[in-house]
Amino acid sequence: MGRVRVALLVTCVNDAMFPGTGKAVVELLTRLGLDVEFPQTQTCCGQPMVNTGYLDEAVPVVRTFVAAFEGYDAIVTPSGSCAGSARHQHRIVAERSGDRGLAEAVARTSPRVYELSEFLVDVLGVTDVGASFPHAVTYHPTCHSLRMLGVGDRPRRLLEGVRGLTLLDLPAAEECCGFGGTFAMKNAEVSVAMGADKARHVGETGAEVLVAGDSSCLMHIGGLLARERSGVRVMHLAEVLASTQAPT
Structure with a gap:
């Protein structure tokens, strides 16, 4: 190009x-x-x-x-x-x-x-961006990227191209995390319940890191994971793709 x-x-x-x-x-x-x-x-x-x-x-x-x-x-x-x-x-x-x-x-x-x-x-026509991230990762497809934009498997294809990364399937991946912008404030109890379901599914994967393409969703799920002391950290897709972390 x-x-x-x-x-x-x-x-x-x-x-x-x-x-x-x-x-x-x-x-x-x-x-x-x-x-x-x-x-x-x-x-x-x-x-x-x-x-x-x-x-x-x-x-x-x-x-x-x-x-x-x-x-x-x-x-x-x-x-x-x-x-x-x-x-x-x-x-x-x-x-x-x-x-x-x-x-x-x-x-x-x-x-x-x-x-x-x-x-x-x-x-750009690339799926291998030269990244290296030697960790077990699970991916949450955010609602707008999935339903409004139709990004499909593009994020997963990019993650599969990262050296050293193990991609684990997330149960009920396409379910909303519950953040939803102002929804999280107007319907806090429902939002937390949905987020708790998502956090539980993340824990079931055994992943070290939860990856998504929207920081708002990561903030919501990450807060719940932290409160549960799950040990799972959250990272934006961009941060993983920018990584050149060497295996330990």
């Missing part, structure tokens, strides 16, 4: 709480020969507002998004959730606003937003 202008959409959660995930994306893509830019004016993708029903309030956020990422060939994000918002929800917000210019900008920008595994497999 020729030289392309690639931007990192780091996401609010990663920017505020998990900066290592964004750094891992840059490290990984740089290793694969790409120059990655970080538009300083990026903010939220607008998903929390849209999911909670505040579509009109999301208009200025979408306007800021398309202005920040206009002109890039690819906008890569370590989040199926935020990629899904940009690719599907931005059009709804723009059309509802009646702003033709915004709708046209969204039509240009949204199709160029890729979740990390999509970009690696579909755009």
